[in-house]
Amino acid sequence: MTPASDIDLSACQTVRDALRAATAGLSAAGIADAAVDARHLVAYALQCERTALLSAPERALDAQAMNRLAKALARRAAREPVSRIVGARAFRGLTLALNAATLDPRPDTETVVDAALGLAAEIRVKDGGRLQILDLGTGTGAIVLALLAALPGAQATATDISAAALEVAHRNADRHGLADRVRFVRSHWLEDVTGRYHLLVANPPYIPSGEIGALEPEVAEWDPRAALDGGPDGLDAYRAIIPELPRVLEPHGWAIFEVGHDQAAEVAALAVNHKLVPAPLDWPRLRDLGGNRRCVAVATSGRNPKINLGIGE
Numbered sequence: 001m002t003p004a005s006d007i008d009l010s011a012c013q014t015v016r017d018a019l020r021a022a023t024a025g026l027s028a029a030g031i032a033d034a035a036v037d038a039r040h041l042v043a044y045a046l047q048c049e050r051t052a053l054l055s056a057p058e059r060a061l062d063a064q065a066m067n068r069l070a071k072a073l074a075r076r077a078a079r080e081p082v083s084r085i086v087g088a089r090a091f092r093g094l095t096l097a098l099n100a101a102t103l104d105p106r107p108d109t110e111t112v113v114d115a116a117l118g119l120a121a122e123i124r125v126k127d128g129g130r131l132q133i134l135d136l137g138t139g140t141g142a143i144v145l146a147l148l149a150a151l152p153g154a155q156a157t158a159t160d161i162s163a164a165a166l167e168v169a170h171r172n173a174d175r176h177g178l179a180d181r182v183r184f185v186r187s188h189w190l191e192d193v194t195g196r197y198h199l200l201v202a203n204p205p206y207i208p209s210g211e212i213g214a215l216e217p218e219v220a221e222w223d224p225r226a227a228l229d230g231g232p233d234g235l236d237a238y239r240a241i242i243p244e245l246p247r248v249l250e251p252h253g254w255a256i257f258e259v260g261h262d263q264a265a266e267v268a269a270l271a272v273n274h275k276l277v278p279a280p281l282d283w284p285r286l287r288d289l290g291g292n293r294r295c296v297a298v299a300t301s302g303r304n305p306k307i308n309l310g311i312g313e
């Protein structure tokens with residue numbers, strides 16, 4: 001494989017040359033989606049949108065852009081994720097800044113957002129009230145900000161154990177004009193959370209500790225350990241959060257958890273052990289586009305008149 005510093009840009013003058021050399025170099029370094037990453041990094045080097053590359057293949061790269069591209073390619077060839085190199089990730093139409101304390105938000109997590117939006121549409125808020133959302137372990141703020149952007153009447157509290165993550169989430173809220181509808185609280189799960197919520201969302205760390213070392217370097221070496229490590233069997237966070245749900249959920253509220261690909265049944269069983277009511281695990285709303293079960297939704301009571309679990313879906 002090509003060593004990180006060896007991607008040769010010396011013959012490049014135009015966007016077309018740079019895309020070709022960057023794709024070949026990243027591919028030789030073993031990067032799977034080399035062409036996609038090359039487009040991101042050439043656009044980053046030129047400080048333009050990726051779409052602008054297509055319309056201007058003959059555009060010249062000046063020395064500064066070439067230098068920025070060479071450095072970015074060396075970092076990517078050494079398996080640093082594109083989002084960390086460019087400092088941002090797009091999630092549900094929002095551009096989110098990242099730092100070393102935040103998980104790089106994943107497309108998988110859109111399933112939590114979709115399930116929460118579906119349930120939000122069925123929750124009746126008392127006259128004059130507003131839909132209250134609680135996001136536990138907010139990281140960049142991906143889930144809560146996507147929900148607030150889609151639900152103009154809602155308000156939220158977002159928590160994290162990491163002060164550095166909360167700072168980034170706050171900046172992201174400001175950037176998208178959502179900061180006046182979200183309160184950030186540093187808390188170990190529900191310890192310092194007060195109030196009651198119609199929707200609780202959480203994508204907690206759920207990788208079993210012993211499996212982290214075997215993940216791709218982009219994850220194992222770049223996502224913060226606190227965002228990944230779910231303890232010996234991956235379920236520590238669910239064990240800490242689920243018993244506390246009756247204290248923070250409104251009577252007909254819902255908690256929606258992202259889970260690892262094989263954890264849904266165990267998380268649902270934990271909820272049942274605490275006299276909570278999980279939605280049926282085969283509910284289509286809890287699956288991603290590939291049909292994989294990625295979420296568990298839990299209610300405090302099975303007698304929610306507004307929710308028709310699964311019928312007609």
Ligand SMILES: C[S@@+](CC[C@H](N)C(=O)[O-])C[C@H]1O[C@@H](n2cnc3c(N)ncnc32)[C@H](O)[C@@H]1O
Pocket residue numbers: 101102103104105106109136137138139140141142143159160161162165187188189202203204205206226227228
């Ligand atoms: C898998 S990341 C999810 C980040 C974000 N919600 C997302 O979906 O992109 C888990 C988050 O939980 C936070 N976290 C870890 N342990 C925590 C704890 N004990 N209490 C609160 N947050 C915690 C981490 O700092 C991290 O931001």
